[in-house]
Amino acid sequence: MSAATPRFIEIFDTTLRDGGQTEGISYSVDDKLRIARKLDELGVAFIEGGWPGSNPKDALFFEQARKETWNHAKIVAFGATRRAKLKPEDDPSVRALVDAGTDVCAIFGKSSVLQVEEVLRTTLDENLRMIGETVAYLRSKGKRVIYDAEHFFDGFDQNPTYALQCLGEAHQGGAETLVLCDTNGGHLPWEVAATVQAVQKHFGPAVRVGIHLHDDSGCGVANSVAAIHAGAVHVQGTINGYGERCGNANLCVVIPNIELKLKLRALPEGHLVRLHEVARFVAEVANFAPNDQMAYVGESAFAHKAGVHVSAMQRHPDAYQHIDPKRVGNEMRVVVSELSGRANIVEKAAQLGLTNLDQQLGARVVEVIKAKEHEGFSFEAAEASVALLVRRLSPDHRPLFTLHDYRGMVNRHGDRQVAEATIKLTVQGHEVHTAAEGNGPVNAFDTALRKALQPTFPQVAQIQLADYKVRILNGNSGTGAITRVLIDWHDGSERRWSTVGAGTNILDATWLALADGYEYALTAAQPAEAKESKA
Ligand SMILES: CC(=O)SCCNC(=O)CCNC(=O)[C@H](O)C(C)(C)COP(=O)(O)OP(=O)(O)OC[C@H]1O[C@@H](n2cnc3c(N)ncnc32)[C@H](O)[C@@H]1OP(=O)(O)O
């Protein structure tokens, strides 16, 4: 390695093993394979697939994984040291590790006197033999072995001599990396760094030290960074920080910190830009909502809401960002709300393709948005309504359709409920009057509006309501509260948009969000000339 080559930190991903210990996650074998392929594309060094001695699903994962080609990562089978008083070859869990057919195994063993005596309920000497013999047995079967020293930091605090003896057994047995685990996740960065340095001093520079840190004190990432800074060369963690209890060190944050802050290498050249996509993919497969506020890869990680920030960002891209979001595959966004100034509106309008916004119009839009947010609207998740608001305040705006009146009725006849809506609109100069029944008032309104628009705009048939969310804003007003309606839409393609309505009348709030939804889709779909020619 030349002096200019940055130190390489091995990324050991345990999203499928420790991540599978998250409350609420239950991967199928297919889920595990899909995530493993994505991690391999990302370029991590190791993918811990599961504990083959634990359950048939994990055993099947390794059977399937053997049939695939892995371009960057080594698939790792996880297990424990042999049980007390058994030979490794007689322990079914150790045999399952061999049978998993991976080149690499990771085994965990105890390093703390308390854990050996109170949890394993065996002697300190027997635990040392369990570690050394299991590592040596796996090595004799041709496996590379990574040794996870469970509860190492607690054990080291309690009895450093014994904790180091445990590591020594694994090293003598042939483990290639000694991984110090903060299993209970309670340590702080400087404590972790000091222990990593003490271990390195004890074993010398030839011994590879790794780390596996949990997030119970909220320091999983900080502890990982501190340990690497102190000399650790291998870091374990999970995508999105999934894991037992509060989770593991979040690799979506650890990896960019290694590459962009510590200036070391963790992934193959050019692969860091895949991180944002991997984070979303894993959340999707795990069936967890992505954490928008996650550092680096969250949707809000580079979203600017405050007017002062957006104004400064227009003047210099580093004004309120610590890195260029593109480096991790993320993007800068502007959020429009009552905290906006003109800069938010100009930036958002440009992103929405509305470039003819002057300072005066920008200021007017800000004023209207602030007033409407005071009434109960919220525009930050309803960009289509923002676009329409800008268009409607533009002097040359011609609406696609105008409402004259609507009427809604909800009836119950015995067990049967019926909702009916009538709507009177002007659509491109023609008055249209429609009525429709529905299984509820929103459905009746929507059907009546579609009927009115479809003869002029047949593309209405493709427009679908994807989600309808209602929020009561001032609950202490009881049934007289202001209601906010947010509607998400799609048209069967990739295109999605969201609209908002608000008011004390839930049907009127719904009408506003419904009408915005159709008008936005149809305006965007209309050729410019057709819009110009409208009366
Ligand atoms: C820190 C970590 O996250 S380690 C990974 C933890 N993950 C899991 O536990 C998930 C998978 N686990 C399982 O499927 C099951 O717990 C199994 C198959 C491993 C074991 O199941 P069982 O045999 O029914 O045992 P049970 O789960 O009740 O108890 C754990 C056993 O492991 C033993 N054990 C715990 N750590 C170790 C170790 N490092 N080496 C050897 N044995 C260990 C315990 O002493 C206990 O055995 P004992 O009751 O004979 O003393």
Ligand SMILES: CC(=O)C(=O)O
């Ligand atoms: C090995 C492991 O998962 C831990 O100690 O937390």
